[in-house]
Amino acid sequence: MKPSSSQQADLSAFDRYAEYTDIEDLKTFSTRPLRKCVRFNTLKSSKEAFTSWAKEKQWKLEPVPWCPEGYYIERENKDEALGKDLLHLLGHMYLQEAASMLPIALLDPQPGEKILDMSAAPGSKTTQIASAMGQEGIIIANDMDEKRLRTLQDALSRSGVLNVIMTKKKGQWFGRHMTGRFDRVLIDAPCTAQGTLRKDPTALQYTSEHSIGKAAKLQRELIESAIHATKIGGRIVYSTCTLAPEENEEIVAWALEKFKGNIEPESLKSWKELKQGIADATAVQDTGGNCVRLWPQTYDTEGFFCAVFKKTGPTTELEPVNFVRFREELINKRATSELREFIQKNHGSKCIGDTDVIYDRGDQLILTTAAVSKYKLPTVDYSVGMPLGRTVRDCPLYLSHEMATLRCDDATGHVSDIDDVQLQQYLEGSNIDCPEDLIGHSLVRYRGVCIGRGRAREGKLKNHLPRWVVSHSAPL
Numbered sequence: 378m379k380p381s382s383s384q385q386a387d388l389s390a391f392d393r394y395a396e397y398t399d400i401e402d403l404k405t406f407s408t409r410p411l412r413k414c415v416r417f418n419t420l421k422s423s424k425e426a427f428t429s430w431a432k433e434k435q436w437k438l439e440p441v442p443w444c445p446e447g448y449y450i451e452r453e454n455k456d457e458a459l460g461k462d463l464l465h466l467l468g469h470m471y472l473q474e475a476a477s478m479l480p481i482a483l484l485d486p487q488p489g490e491k492i493l494d495m496s497a498a499p500g501s502k503t504t505q506i507a508s509a510m511g512q513e514g515i516i517i518a519n520d521m522d523e524k525r526l527r528t529l530q531d532a533l534s535r536s537g538v539l540n541v542i543m544t545k546k547k548g549q550w551f552g553r554h555m556t557g558r559f560d561r562v563l564i565d566a567p568c569t570a571q572g573t574l575r576k577d578p579t580a581l582q583y584t585s586e587h588s589i590g591k592a593a594k595l596q597r598e599l600i601e602s603a604i605h606a607t608k609i610g611g612r613i614v615y616s617t618c619t620l621a622p623e624e625n626e627e628i629v630a631w632a633l634e635k636f637k638g639n640i641e642p643e644s645l646k647s648w649k650e651l652k653q654g655i656a657d658a659t660a661v662q663d664t665g666g667n668c669v670r671l672w673p674q675t676y677d678t679e680g681f682f683c684a685v686f687k688k689t690g691p692t693t694e695l696e697p698v699n700f701v702r703f704r705e706e707l708i709n710k711r712a713t714s715e716l717r718e719f720i721q722k723n724h725g726s727k728c729i730g731d732t733d734v735i736y737d738r739g740d741q742l743i744l745t746t747a748a749v750s751k752y753k754l755p756t757v758d759y760s761v762g763m764p765l766g767r768t769v770r771d772c773p774l775y776l777s778h779e780m781a782t783l784r785c786d787d788a789t790g791h792v793s794d795i796d797d798v799q800l801q802q803y804l805e806g807s808n809i810d811c812p813e814d815l816i817g818h819s820l821v822r823y824r825g826v827c828i829g830r831g832r833a834r835e836g837k838l839k840n841h842l843p844r845w846v847v848s849h850s851a852p853l
Contacts, residue, residue, distance in 0.1 A: 390571070390584040394620060398672050406673040407680075411575045413459055414475045416447045419508045420537045421783060422469040430464055442676070444478040446508065463804070466846050467782050467828060468535040473501040476572070476671050476681035480563060480616040481505040483645070483685050488513035490560040491752075493606055495548045495599065498525030500532030502565060507538040515752050516541045517559070519548065526759060534763045537783035539733070540746045543759040552602030554755050556695050561612045564603040566596045568617040568624050572680020575673060589623050596628050604632065604640055604686070605693045612643065613686040618679055620672070625682040629664045632686070639690035642667030698755035705736035705743055705761060707750065716742075716774050724820060725789030728780060729765070741767045744780065772818050778829050778843050785820050785827040792820040793831070793838055800828070803840060804850035811838040 388404045417427035424446070431438055431450070441447030450459065464470045481502055486492050486509045497503045497518035506516055518533065518541050520526050526545060533541055548564065569592050574580040596617070603613050615632075617624055633642065642665030664684070671681040708716075717729040729735070734750040736743040738760075745762025764777035776785070785792075793811045795803065800823045802809050808831075811819070815833040822828065829846070831838040840847075 388581070390581045391620075397622075399674070402674040403672055406677065407574045409575060409673075409677075411474060411679065412677060413450045413452070414441065414447060414473060415450060415459065415465075415470045416441075416444060416473045416478060416505060416508075417464075417470045418468055418504065418536050419446060420512065421467070422464070427464070427470060434462075441475045441478055443482040444475070444505075446505075447473070447475060447478045449475065461849050463800075463823075463828070463850070466850060467826070468537055468779075469826075471501060471504055471532075471536065473505070474576075474679050475676065476678035477501055477618070478505060479669075479671070479681060480565060480614050480683050481509065483683055484561050484563050484612065484614045486510050486514075486561055490514045491517075491558065493517045493519070493551060493555075493559045493562045493603075495519055495551060495562060495564045495603055495606075496567065497543075498522065498529040500529045500536075502563060503529065503541070504532055504536040504538060506563070507533070507536065507541065510540065512538075512540050512746060513748075514540060515746075515748055517544060517555075518542070519544045519546055519551070521545060521547055530760060534779045537763065537779065539744060539762050540749055541763075542749060542752065542754065542761050544754070544756060545759045546756060548599045549602045550756075552605030552693065553696060554698050555606050556693055557606070557608050557691075559606050559611060560608055561614070562603040562607045563614050563616070564599050565616045566592075566599050566624075566628075568592050568596070568619040569621060570618050571620045572618040572671075572673065572682075575679060584621075589621050592619075592621075593623050593628060596624055597631060600628060600632050601635070604636055604688060607688045609688055609690060611688050613640070613688065614683060615686070616681065616683045618681055620670070620680045620682075625670065625684075626664055626668060629668055629684045633664060636692050639692045640686045640688050641665070643685035643687045645669055645685065700753040700755055701757055703736065703750075703754075703758050703761055705738045705758075708735040708737055708742070719773050720776070722790075723818075724776075724785060724791055726785050726787055728776065728784045734762075735765060736761060741765070741777065742774070769818075775818055776820075776830065778841075778846075781820055781827050781830050786822070786825060788820050788822070788827065791815065791817065791833075792822055792827075793833065794822050796823075803828070803831075803842065804847065806840055806842065806844075806847040808840050809838050810836060812836070 437451040439449040486506045488510050494503045498520040503518045569583045570580050644666040668684045673680050713735050720728045732747045742765040743762045744765035766774045766776040769775045799809045811833050813836045819833045830841045
């Protein structure tokens with residue numbers, strides 16, 4: 378790809394990095410299109426299912442070195458967008474740039490832990506955390522912007538994440554009000570985003586000393602908050618998608634000096650030894666072996682930076698806080714049991730688990746985990762869990778599209794199995810034929826995978842796919 382004149386002029390901003398890397402390689406790779414990359418979602422799919430689908434689609438897969446669920450994809454037919462593929466629409470896979478998978482590989486979230494994603498939107502890293510945790514433990518997914526929060530919420534619901542609480546707070550708030558509450562904290566910090574030039578031609582418009590300095594000030598505040606919010610013995614991962622040392626290594630050095638004796642660099646030596654070509658990805662200044670930067674040419678990705686810390690001692694005093702209730706109303710155990718029995722009787726599927734908890738948000742019922750329901754917050758949540766469904770006139774619980782696609786692959790009742798032709802019709806928003814004896818609210822399944830819901834009557838299945846699925850789907 379030949380860079381445009383505007384990109385050519387912009388690239389002069391990279392000259393400041395000549396002492397750290399091959400500047401011609403940096404400029405060359407920064408003008409190339411990004412390789413397509415996806416991550417299959419272990420909450421809904423498996424490696425076997427994903428690779429089998431890819432084989433049928435004639436996709437050529439190459440594993441992402443640091444993420445077992447991540448793959449680069451090469452396709453002969455590039456006319457249809459990957460974002461319109463059925464697996465993506467159903468949340469079985471997530472479009473995510475390879476470099477952005479690295480922070481979660483280094484965070485290494487474990488089932489049962491309490492994890493804070495301080496700047497979570499649009500959701501790629503949060504859903505990756507959830508995939509690693511398998512619905513066990515608690516994720517606090519935070520952002521400040523209302524529009525970004527809605528995007529985050531959609532991503533979490535489509536991916537089937539139950540063990541999440543969303544909050545709308547400045548990142549600085551957590552260090553003071555949730556001191557020492559988290560086993561691991563990710564701060565994917567707002568930055569000047571120089572590493573994103575391959576997908577955003579305007580990325581170098583904010584590389585002035587003023588812009589970098591302003592970003593660095595915010596980053597120091599956020600990493601300090603992340604350190605305070607982490608438990609002693611816990612892990613902090615700091616990441617950016619910029620190349621500026623002032624926003625990367627200098628932030629790390631500042632934190633290590635400010636909290637000397639209470640945090641320490643977490644060595645990445647073992648990770649580096651597994652990789653080839655890592656020499657050009659090492660940090661531009663030594664901070665104890667806890668930093669790695671990916672220039673665009675290192676692995677043919679976006680530019681990215683990560684650092685890992687371990688908290689070894691207290692960094693601030695605990696302040697008293699007042700806990701508040703979730704804004705959703707808890708459904709009692711008897712009502713939960715009745716809804717569980719109804720779904721079991723109607724669909725033959727244990728859609729609501731024995732340890733699941735249901736909340737009423739007014740417009741719909743919400744499903745989450747017992748651990749989330751017991752977690753105490755000193756602020757009103759933005760949302761918890763994911764949509765379970767709602768009560769309609771003739772049905773105690775009409776399952777949401779998100780819940781149907783998460784837990785109803787094994788349904789045995791009120792389900793219509795469809796073929797390729799019917800699937801295409803359904804994805805186009807059309808009603809389709811179904812068995813004459815199928816009546817009422819029903820699930821729709823294709824090749825063993827629940828793709829949504831409909832309403833059957835007199836041999837016809839009325840299409841109940843969400844409009845965004847219909848508008849985004851591609852021809853098969």
